[in-house]
Amino acid sequence: MHPTIQISVRPILDYYGKCPRCGYPAGAAETVRKSLDGRVEFLVVATCELPCGWYGPAARTTMTGGAAADDPAA
Numbered sequence: 001m002h003p004t005i006q007i008s009v010r011p012i013l014d015y016y017g018k019c020p021r022c023g024y025p026a027g028a029a030e031t032v033r034k035s036l037d038g039r040v041e042f043l044v045v046a047t048c049e050l051p052c053g054w055y056g057p058a059a060r061t062t063m064t065g066g067a068a069a070d071d072p073a074a
């Protein structure tokens with residue numbers, strides 16, 4: 001008996017990360033797993049958009065939270 005788990009994957013459109021292998025901008029998707037226990041797990045996986053084959057777990061790095069180097073040079 002397997003409890004039904006609901007899995008949904010959605011792309012993170014404003015992901016702002018790079019592939020650590022080739023330096024090309026990577027895309028990311030967030031996987032949300034809901035189990036019948038009421039547990040919800042979030043998993044962010046980044047994938048290189050070039051066929052270098054890299055993918056891996058990623059932090060949710062989006063434009064919000066990135067400190068823009070804003071230096072009001074006087």
Ligand SMILES: [Zn+2]
Nearest residue numbers: 019022048052
């Ligand atoms: Zn790459």
